[in-house]
Amino acid sequence: MGNERTPPGFAAALKKASLSAFVALILFSLMVGVRTEAGPTGQLIYWTRFGELAGLVSAVFAGSLILELLRSWFGPLDTGKFIPAAADGPLKLAQRFFPLALLIFTLIFPVIFYEKRYILDLGILVLTYVMLGWGLNVVVGLAGLLDLGYVAFYAVGAYSYALLATTFGLSFWICLPLAGILAAFWGVLLGFPVLRLKGDYLAIVTLAFGEIIRLVLINWQTLTGGPNGITGIPRPSFFGIPLTPGDDGFAARFGLEFSPTHRVVFLYYLILALALLTNWVTIRLRGLPIGRAWEAMREDEVACRALGINITTTKLTAFATGAMFGGFAGAFFATRQGFISPESFTFHESALVLAIVVLGGMGSQLGVALAALVMIGGFELFRDFEQYRMLVFGLAMVVLMVWRPRGLVGHREATVFLHHRTEISAELSREGRG
Amino acid sequence: MAYFSQQLINGVVLGSIYGLIAIGYTMVYGIVGMINFAHGDIFMIGGFVALITFLILVSIGLTFVPVILLLVLLVAMAMTALYGWSVERIAYRPLRHSFRLAPMLSAIGMSFALSNFAQVAQGARVKPVPPIVTGGYTLFERSGFAVQLSNIQIIVVITTLVLLALFTYLVSRTRLGRDMRACEQDQTMAALLGVDVDRTISMTFVIGAALAAVAGMMYLLYYGLVDFFMGFVAGIKAFTAAVLGGIGSLPGAMLGGLSIGLIETMWSAYFSVEYKDVAAFSILIVVLIFLPTGLLGRPEVEKV
Numbered sequence: 001m002g003n004e005r006t007p008p009g010f011a012a013a014l015k016k017a018s019l020s021a022f023v024a025l026i027l028f029s030l031m032v033g034v035r036t037e038a039g040p041t042g043q044l045i046y047w048t049r050f051g052e053l054a055g056l057v058s059a060v061f062a063g064s065l066i067l068e069l070l071r072s073w074f075g076p077l078d079t080g081k082f083i084p085a086a087a088d089g090p091l092k093l094a095q096r097f098f099p100l101a102l103l104i105f106t107l108i109f110p111v112i113f114y115e116k117r118y119i120l121d122l123g124i125l126v127l128t129y130v131m132l133g134w135g136l137n138v139v140v141g142l143a144g145l146l147d148l149g150y151v152a153f154y155a156v157g158a159y160s161y162a163l164l165a166t167t168f169g170l171s172f173w174i175c176l177p178l179a180g181i182l183a184a185f186w187g188v189l190l191g192f193p194v195l196r197l198k199g200d201y202l203a204i205v206t207l208a209f210g211e212i213i214r215l216v217l218i219n220w221q222t223l224t225g226g227p228n229g230i231t232g233i234p235r236p237s238f239f240g241i242p243l244t245p246g247d248d249g250f251a252a253r254f255g256l257e258f259s260p261t262h263r264v265v266f267l268y269y270l271i272l273a274l275a276l277l278t279n280w281v282t283i284r285l286r287g288l289p290i291g292r293a294w295e296a297m298r299e300d301e302v303a304c305r306a307l308g309i310n311i312t313t314t315k316l317t318a319f320a321t322g323a324m325f326g327g328f329a330g331a332f333f334a335t336r337q338g339f340i341s342p343e344s345f346t347f348h349e350s351a352l353v354l355a356i357v358v359l360g361g362m363g364s365q366l367g368v369a370l371a372a373l374v375m376i377g378g379f380e381l382f383r384d385f386e387q388y389r390m391l392v393f394g395l396a397m398v399v400l401m402v403w404r405p406r407g408l409v410g411h412r413e414a415t416v417f418l419h420h421r422t423e424i425s426a427e428l429s430r431e432g433r434g
Numbered sequence: 435m436a437y438f439s440q441q442l443i444n445g446v447v448l449g450s451i452y453g454l455i456a457i458g459y460t461m462v463y464g465i466v467g468m469i470n471f472a473h474g475d476i477f478m479i480g481g482f483v484a485l486i487t488f489l490i491l492v493s494i495g496l497t498f499v500p501v502i503l504l505l506v507l508l509v510a511m512a513m514t515a516l517y518g519w520s521v522e523r524i525a526y527r528p529l530r531h532s533f534r535l536a537p538m539l540s541a542i543g544m545s546f547a548l549s550n551f552a553q554v555a556q557g558a559r560v561k562p563v564p565p566i567v568t569g570g571y572t573l574f575e576r577s578g579f580a581v582q583l584s585n586i587q588i589i590v591v592i593t594t595l596v597l598l599a600l601f602t603y604l605v606s607r608t609r610l611g612r613d614m615r616a617c618e619q620d621q622t623m624a625a626l627l628g629v630d631v632d633r634t635i636s637m638t639f640v641i642g643a644a645l646a647a648v649a650g651m652m653y654l655l656y657y658g659l660v661d662f663f664m665g666f667v668a669g670i671k672a673f674t675a676a677v678l679g680g681i682g683s684l685p686g687a688m689l690g691g692l693s694i695g696l697i698e699t700m701w702s703a704y705f706s707v708e709y710k711d712v713a714a715f716s717i718l719i720v721v722l723i724f725l726p727t728g729l730l731g732r733p734e735v736e737k738v
Contacts, residue, residue: 023516023520026516027516027517027520028555030483030486031479031486031555031556034486034489034490035557036486036556036557037557037561038559038560038561038562042562044489046493146535196723196726197722199534200463200468200469200538200681201677201726203469203538204718205718205719205722208670208674211711211715212715212716215708215709215711216712218708219708219709219712348546351542354542355542358535358536387553389550390546390547390550390553391547391550391551391554393543393547394544394546395547396543397539397540398524398525398540398543398544398547401536401539402525402529402540405529405533
């Protein structure tokens with residue numbers, strides 16, 4: 001883009017940084033420089049914080065200056081520059097074996113970190129989001145339907161399991177498919193009204209749908225317990241053998257010493273199996289006529305219809321399949337937590353999963369898994385700064401989008417192609433690269 | 435009947451606030467073709483800036499209410515407009531020619547960042563303000579129920595009407611408005627004919643943010659409180675209003691805002707308060723089933 005331009009010197013960078021600092025000064029003058037709080041009598045009082053304001057403004061100045069200087073020395077950011085041509089061959093090889101290595105690492109992960117409960121829990125969390133990401137990937141990445149209310153299906157799955165298990169005493173293994181089916185049913189229910197909608201209209205309706213589900217969960221107190229949620233959700237059993245310290249528990253049956261870690265490891269492998277199932281089904285579906293129809297629909301709906309593909313069934317199956325995986329993940333979430341409340345199913349979750357899918361390169365299975373790892377891992381790093389979490393998450397989303405809009409890793413390509421894979425899809429040409 | 439009239443007034447006032455926010459959504463969508471998710475939070479920032487300015491003005495001894503209101507309005511509009519400008523500059527401009535999802539996600543990120551910023555900077559607790567504008571009129575009284583029209587309601591509606599008139603003039607009569615309409619139709623062609631596209635888009639965000647700031651201030655005056663989370667719900671509802679009215683259409687945004695405000699008020703009055711948002715969203719879905727382009731939207735012609 002800016003290759004022809006002469007690199008601006010230090011003076012220009014200084015000028016730009018001063019401008020940024022000036023804007024920051026005005027922006028933060030009231031919001032940071034003045035702090036309001038309800039005083040002891042209920043009346044609002046305020047006090048000034050010029051120290052913080054000065055710190056922030058100088059931070060903006062320094063950051064902007066460094067960024068400008070880096071830009072003028074290195075030119076526009078291009079990752080292609082950093083990899084020498086000679087490294088291409090080994091890199092390709094590494095790329096081929098990377099998924100396998102990752103899979104093996106994931107399989108032996110609990111063995112390595114058996115003693116570290118915290119890391120195991122984090123692993124479970126990451127895998128839950130990997131599964132959600134793969135589930136949403138069917139809808140957004142493959143079928144190209146923008147879904148901002150994916151958390152609704154997660155909620156349906158979680159509440160289905162919680163209600164079925166606490167009311168009828170059904171076991172996890174019966175409830176799991178039921179939760180999936182119910183979520184898929186809701187997916188179809190959402191799919192019908194939005195059949196004719198496209199793009200942003202679709203986005204806002206799915207967002208509204210997610211909010212409706214959450215509001216109903218909060219307000220339908222007699223069924224869902226309202227904001228208090230559902231407690232005492234049964235823990236999963238090892239195919240019928242409870243993971244408890246009792247005589248008929250898992251440890252006693254297999255002659256092991258009881259340890260609460262058994263359950264954590266079991267949960268880990270459970271979500272791993274569910275996630276891999278999602279991945280396997282998605283990969284298989286991609287090769288089937290329905291998967292090809294999804295990808296075709298994503299590229300061009302009109303051409304698709306002209307070729308005699310039934311758009312109604314194609315869209316509904318995409319919604320239903322994605323929702324089903326969301327439902328599975330929800331049931332798992334409920335059994336892992338033992339407690340659910342509407343608070344777990346806010347728009348933040350939908351946005352997080354969507355961010356994972358987009359940063360993963362939309363349609364690339366490996367990319368989604370890595371993006372989930374980066375996002376959730378990054379989130380955990382900021383655990384100590386709880387109150388700044390969403391600030392950092394939001395800014396990270398902006399920066400990642402500006403830096404790599406096509407995702408951190410990989411890009412989606414068509415599963416089937418005529419002569420050779422082409423990189424120029426409709427989206428790319430719209431970006432001006434076609 | 436008296437009860438209904440009262441709800442009608444309340445609904446129109448609420449709808450005016452939604453309409454003001456919805457205009458920002460619809461303008462940006464019309465020109466850049468993206469959902470500016472951070473717009474609801476810009477509205478929230480507007481409310482906060484108005485609150486802080488108000489506190490400062492009162493503490494330095496100003497007592498004449500109209501002057502306070504005018505100053506608060508000006509400061510809130512100017513400062514929030516700068517927020518709108520910065521958000522566009524940081525999060526959207528680099529992604530102008532990227533694929534459709536990129537600016538949207540960046541906008542969602544900006545929305546989270548802004549609301550968390552307000553939470554960190556000003557605390558998580560709700561900020562109440564004493565009523566600034568008091569008094570009102572009793573319009574008529576029937577079967578023991580008095581229909582009230584408070585001064586603040588009058589201010590909200592009149593401000594909205596004035597701004598709407600100004601804004602319509604701006605879009606239809608001025609150079610900037612012409613540039614905006616040109617960019618909406620074809621950015622490349624507009625640029626070829628000497629329209630500064632970047633500047634026009636920036637101005638769109640600035641105007642949208644200024645209108646949102648007015649909405650934020652009206653919200654503060656009307657409800658007497660602000661909190662860092664109010665942008666999300668208000669933003670979704672205003673966007674719902676914009677879609678309902680037909681996104682990209684300015685009268686549509688106002689019409690949609692009024693509809694959402696009325697639906698919400700009437701539903702709370704006659705059915706249940708808990709499900710008022712569910713009602714608003716359900717009506718959005720129902721309308722879109724039958725009118726996929728909204729009430730006043732132009733049908734999109736699909737070219738193959």
